[in-house]
Amino acid sequence: MINASLPELRRALDARQISAVELAGLFLDRIDALNPALNAFITVDREGALAAARAADARIAAGSAGPLTGIPLAHKDVFCTEGVLTTCGSKMLANFVSPYDAHVVSLLEAAGAVSLGKANMDEFAMGSSNESSYFGAVKNPWNLGRIPGGSSGGSAAAVAARLAPIATGTDTGGSVRQPAAYCGITGIKPTYGLVSRYGMIAYASSLDQGGAFGASAEDCALLLGAMTGFDARDSTSLERPTEDYAAALAGPACARPLEGLRIGLPREFFAEGMSDDVRAAVEAAVEQYRVLGATTVEVSLPNAKLAIPAYYVIAPAECSSNLSRFDGVRYGHRAADYGDLADMYAKSRAEGFGAEVKRRILVGTYVLSHGYYDAYYLQAQRLRRLIAQDFQAALQHCDLIAGPTTPTTAWTLGEKADDPVQMYLSDIYTIAVNLAGLPGLSHPVGFGADGLPVGLQLIGDYFAESRLLHAAHRFQHATDWHARRPACAA
Amino acid sequence: MSRSDWEVVIGLEVHAQLDTASKIFSGASTAFGAEPNRQASAVDIALPGVLPVLNRGAVERAIRFGLAIGAHVAEKSVFARKNYFYPDLPKGYQISQMDLPVVVGGTITIRVGEGESAYEKTVRLTRAHLEEDAGKSLHEDFHGMTGIDLNRAGTPLLEIVSEPDMRSSAEAVAYARTLHALVRWIDICDGNMQEGSFRCDANVSVRRKGATEFGTRREIKNLNSFRFLQQAIDYEVQWQIDTLEDGGRIEQATVLFDPDTGETRMMRSKEDAHDYRYFPDPDLLPLMIAPEWKARVQAEMPELPGAMKGRFMDDWGLSAYDATTLTASKEVADFYQATVSAAGAALAKPCANWVMGELAARLNKAELDVAASPVSPAQLAGLVARIADNTISNAIARKVFEALWNGEGATADEVIDKQGLRQVTDTGAIEAMIDEVLAANQKSVEEFRAGKEKAFNALVGQVMKASKGKAGPAQVNALLRKKLGA
Numbered sequence: 001m002i003n004a005s006l007p008e009l010r011r012a013l014d015a016r017q018i019s020a021v022e023l024a025g026l027f028l029d030r031i032d033a034l035n036p037a038l039n040a041f042i043t044v045d046r047e048g049a050l051a052a053a054r055a056a057d058a059r060i061a062a063g064s065a066g067p068l069t070g071i072p073l074a075h076k077d078v079f080c081t082e083g084v085l086t087t088c089g090s091k092m093l094a095n096f097v098s099p100y101d102a103h104v105v106s107l108l109e110a111a112g113a114v115s116l117g118k119a120n121m122d123e124f125a126m127g128s129s130n131e132s133s134y135f136g137a138v139k140n141p142w143n144l145g146r147i148p149g150g151s152s153g154g155s156a157a158a159v160a161a162r163l164a165p166i167a168t169g170t171d172t173g174g175s176v177r178q179p180a181a182y183c184g185i186t187g188i189k190p191t192y193g194l195v196s197r198y199g200m201i202a203y204a205s206s207l208d209q210g211g212a213f214g215a216s217a218e219d220c221a222l223l224l225g226a227m228t229g230f231d232a233r234d235s236t237s238l239e240r241p242t243e244d245y246a247a248a249l250a251g252p253a254c255a256r257p258l259e260g261l262r263i264g265l266p267r268e269f270f271a272e273g274m275s276d277d278v279r280a281a282v283e284a285a286v287e288q289y290r291v292l293g294a295t296t297v298e299v300s301l302p303n304a305k306l307a308i309p310a311y312y313v314i315a316p317a318e319c320s321s322n323l324s325r326f327d328g329v330r331y332g333h334r335a336a337d338y339g340d341l342a343d344m345y346a347k348s349r350a351e352g353f354g355a356e357v358k359r360r361i362l363v364g365t366y367v368l369s370h371g372y373y374d375a376y377y378l379q380a381q382r383l384r385r386l387i388a389q390d391f392q393a394a395l396q397h398c399d400l401i402a403g404p405t406t407p408t409t410a411w412t413l414g415e416k417a418d419d420p421v422q423m424y425l426s427d428i429y430t431i432a433v434n435l436a437g438l439p440g441l442s443h444p445v446g447f448g449a450d451g452l453p454v455g456l457q458l459i460g461d462y463f464a465e466s467r468l469l470h471a472a473h474r475f476q477h478a479t480d481w482h483a484r485r486p487a488c489a490a
Numbered sequence: 491m492s493r494s495d496w497e498v499v500i501g502l503e504v505h506a507q508l509d510t511a512s513k514i515f516s517g518a519s520t521a522f523g524a525e526p527n528r529q530a531s532a533v534d535i536a537l538p539g540v541l542p543v544l545n546r547g548a549v550e551r552a553i554r555f556g557l558a559i560g561a562h563v564a565e566k567s568v569f570a571r572k573n574y575f576y577p578d579l580p581k582g583y584q585i586s587q588m589d590l591p592v593v594v595g596g597t598i599t600i601r602v603g604e605g606e607s608a609y610e611k612t613v614r615l616t617r618a619h620l621e622e623d624a625g626k627s628l629h630e631d632f633h634g635m636t637g638i639d640l641n642r643a644g645t646p647l648l649e650i651v652s653e654p655d656m657r658s659s660a661e662a663v664a665y666a667r668t669l670h671a672l673v674r675w676i677d678i679c680d681g682n683m684q685e686g687s688f689r690c691d692a693n694v695s696v697r698r699k700g701a702t703e704f705g706t707r708r709e710i711k712n713l714n715s716f717r718f719l720q721q722a723i724d725y726e727v728q729w730q731i732d733t734l735e736d737g738g739r740i741e742q743a744t745v746l747f748d749p750d751t752g753e754t755r756m757m758r759s760k761e762d763a764h765d766y767r768y769f770p771d772p773d774l775l776p777l778m779i780a781p782e783w784k785a786r787v788q789a790e791m792p793e794l795p796g797a798m799k800g801r802f803m804d805d806w807g808l809s810a811y812d813a814t815t816l817t818a819s820k821e822v823a824d825f826y827q828a829t830v831s832a833a834g835a836a837l838a839k840p841c842a843n844w845v846m847g848e849l850a851a852r853l854n855k856a857e858l859d860v861a862a863s864p865v866s867p868a869q870l871a872g873l874v875a876r877i878a879d880n881t882i883s884n885a886i887a888r889k890v891f892e893a894l895w896n897g898e899g900a901t902a903d904e905v906i907d908k909q910g911l912r913q914v915t916d917t918g919a920i921e922a923m924i925d926e927v928l929a930a931n932q933k934s935v936e937e938f939r940a941g942k943e944k945a946f947n948a949l950v951g952q953v954m955k956a957s958k959g960k961a962g963p964a965q966v967n968a969l970l971r972k973k974l975g976a
Contacts (some may be wrong), residue, residue, distance in 0.1 A: 080539045088538065101538070102539060179842060198539065198540070199540070201539045206772035232543065233543060234541050235541065235542065235774050236773065236775065314789060321573050321767070324573060324582020324583055325536040325582050326538075327575060327577075329580075329638065330638075331538075341577065365767065368573070368767035370765045377769060404538055423607060
C-alpha cells in the first residue's frame, strides 16, 4: 500500500479496502519509524491527520469523495497551517503557530487530503542541500550520508522514503526539481502565478512558486490540479480556468504515443559541467523519448549561463526586504536581553537567522543600496528579460526543452557547506526557468555511478504543464525508473 | 542686512488620508478611534506569508485628484518598497511609489492676502503618489516600554508634492488651505487635521534676493494645523537668515516643530538619512489605468471650485473676492448656491453678502460648521427677498435673522408678521412721526437752521427711533428735509 499510486489508493479507499484513518495511520507509523534517521519532518501532526482522515472517511461514505479525499500528504513547512507550528526551517519561527491557512493548504484540505505534518526545508527556502535548516539536515533516503537536495528536501525525502505518497513544495530556483532529481521522484514547478502564494512564506516573491512532488507524473498531476486556481488575495495569481492535469495524461495507447512531439536539447546544457554518469542517464532518457515517437532538435539558450549571477542578485534583493518583517516585535524569536530598539533588532535577527539567510540578506541589502542599484539590480533584471527571450526563441523550434536537472547526483553531507558558490552551481539548469517564469518538471531517469538517482528536466512554454506531465507520464508508462525505491521503502 | 534682502523658498509635501472604507492593501476598516490593534488584519500586522491587494477605491481617488488639478494621470505606475526598520512599520518596508507615481504635474491656484493687497498665484505640483500609512508607537502608559497600535497601518495616503513655488509662509498656508479645501471638495479626504487626515511637511530654504540657486533646505515634519505651519515656517526662516547672517551654514536636515516653544529643532541630519533601498514591489503588478477608467472618473467629477468661481462672477456678477470666499469650501458653496436658487439669481449679490457677512460671523461665534447652520438656505433666501422688496430694512433684517437663528419662526415672513416688523412706508404715518419729533426737539431744529448739518442727523435718528426702526432711513431723510424746507 505504501508504494501504491494515487489512483490505486483512490480505488482502495473507495472500495473500503482501507479506510482513510488506517491509511493515515500507516504513513504516520512509517514516519515514527523512519523520521528519526531521515529528519524529513519538522512537525508530525498525528491528531490533526487522524481527524482529517475521519472527515475523509465520512465523505467517502457519503459518496462525495474527490480524487484526493483521504490521501495523506506532507506540506513543506513554508506553508502556513492554522493551529500548527509553521517554522520555515528557521529558529526565527521555531515558536510560530500560524493563525491562518495558506491558500494551497485550504485548497487541499477542502479536497479532503490528509496532512500528516510539516516537512523539513532549508531555512526560509534558501539552500540547495537542506543543510541550512535550523532543525537539522535531511538525509537522502537512498544514502543517509548524502543530501536530499533543497530547499524542499524534507518533502522530496518524505515521498522517496514513502513517509507520504505526495508532498507540496516550493521552487524559487529549483527547490522542487533539484531535490526531486536527487531523491529519484517526480516534481513539477508550474508557470509562475498558477499556484497562489498567499500563506506561502516569501523568499523571493517574483520567483517563488508552489509545486508538487509524487512518485510519478500521474501523482504530481493529481496533486497539482488541486493546488492551482485563481486567488484574489495574491495579486500575481493568474485569473484563468483550472486545468484537469490528470485528464490530460490520457494519450494514445500505442508504441509511439509521443509522435510529433519536438524536444529541444539546449546546446549549453549538454556542454561541459555535467558529470559523465548524469550525461549517460540523461542521453539514454532522451533516446527513450525518441523511441516513444518524439523528435529532438538542438536549440540554444545563449544567456542561460547568466542565470546564476542574475538570480543571486534578484533573489537576495527580494529576500532582504521580505525577511524584514522578522524583527522580533510581533511574533517569532526575540532576543532575551537587549538594550535599545536597535539592539533588540540586531540581537533578535542575529540569533534568529542562520548563516545562509544572513548571507543573502546582506547581499540583497548591498545590491539595493544607493549607488549600486543600477549596476546590480537593474542589470540583473535586464539579464532576466534576455533569459526569458532565449526560452521564447528556443520554443519556436520545439514543444518542450529537455536536459539534466542537475550537473551531478546528490553530494555528501557537509561537502559544500563551506563553499556557497559551489552549492549555488548545483542549480545551474533549474534557475533560468524561474527567471523566465516557465513550468519545469523533473523525473527520474536512472542512477549515477554512486547508485544515486539522476533526474531529467523538461521545460515548457507558459501553461504547458499538461504537455510536460503527459510526456513524463508516457515515459513512465514505458519505463520503471520512477518505480524504483530506496531500501527503506522497498 | 535685513529680512527684505532674503527670498524665502517653500515647497510642501502633504499627506492626505484617502477616505476609503478599507485599507489600501487589506480589507480592514479605516475608521478612526477603535481600540488599539482591533482594526489590524493579518496583512496589516505582516504575518508570514500574507500579500497585499490594492484597493481600487484608493486608486480612483488618486485619479480624481489628478484630474482635478489638471495633472497627468499615469497609465502605468509602479508600487515600490521603502525599506526601514521601525516597530510601527510591520513589514519592515512601506509600500509607496517612487519612480513612476500615479499623478504627475498639475497646478493649484491660490489667493493670498486680503483686500487691496490680495493677489493670485499658481503653484505647480511635482507629483502625487499612493502609499500606505504606518502604525503608531505609544510611548506613554507602558512603564518604560513602547506600545504599538497598528490600526492606522495600511491606511491609504496620497502624498502630494509641490514644486518649491511658495515665497512666504502666507503663500504656503494659502496653498495648504486651498489643497485642503480641494481634497474635501472632490471627496477624497475628510481633511480632519486633529486626527491626522491631512498632514504637511514643509521644505524651507532662503537665498539672497536675485540669487538663481536655491539655498540648502530643511524639512519641517508633520505640521497638523495651518497655524503651526505658519509659525513653524516663520521661525525656521528667521533661524536660517540669522544663521547665514552670522556667517553660519545651513545643513540639510529634517526638523520638528515644537508648538509649545514655537521653535524648530533638528531631528536628523543628512548624514543620518536612511538609504531606503527602494525597489519595485514584486507582490504587486504595475498599476494600469485605462483611458476608460479616467473618463468615467472625469464624468463623475463635481464642478470644481475654479469653475464655480468663474460662474459666480460671470453669471451672478460677484467680485473675485466674493467668488473666492464662497468657493473656499464645498459646504459654503453648497449653502450659497442653495440660497441663490431659492432667492433667485437677481438676488445673488445680497445673498453673497449675507452668507459671507451675518451668517459667517454668527457661525463663527457659535463655532458651528455651515452645514450645521440653524438658519437654512431657504430661510436666508426668504429674508433676503424681504429686504429686496423693502418689506424690512437691513437693521430689522438682522433682528429677523436672529429670530430665525433662535428658532422663533419657520420663515422670515412668519417672524416679520409675528413681531410686527414690516417696514413703514406710509408717508402720512412718517410725517406724523416727524412732526412729533420736530416739536420735541426745537433746539436741534434751530441748530440745523443755523447751518449745523450734524443736527439733521440727530433728527433723523430720533424719527427712526420713533418708528422702532421700521421706517426706511432714505424715506425719512427725504421727508424731513422737505419739512424743514431745506
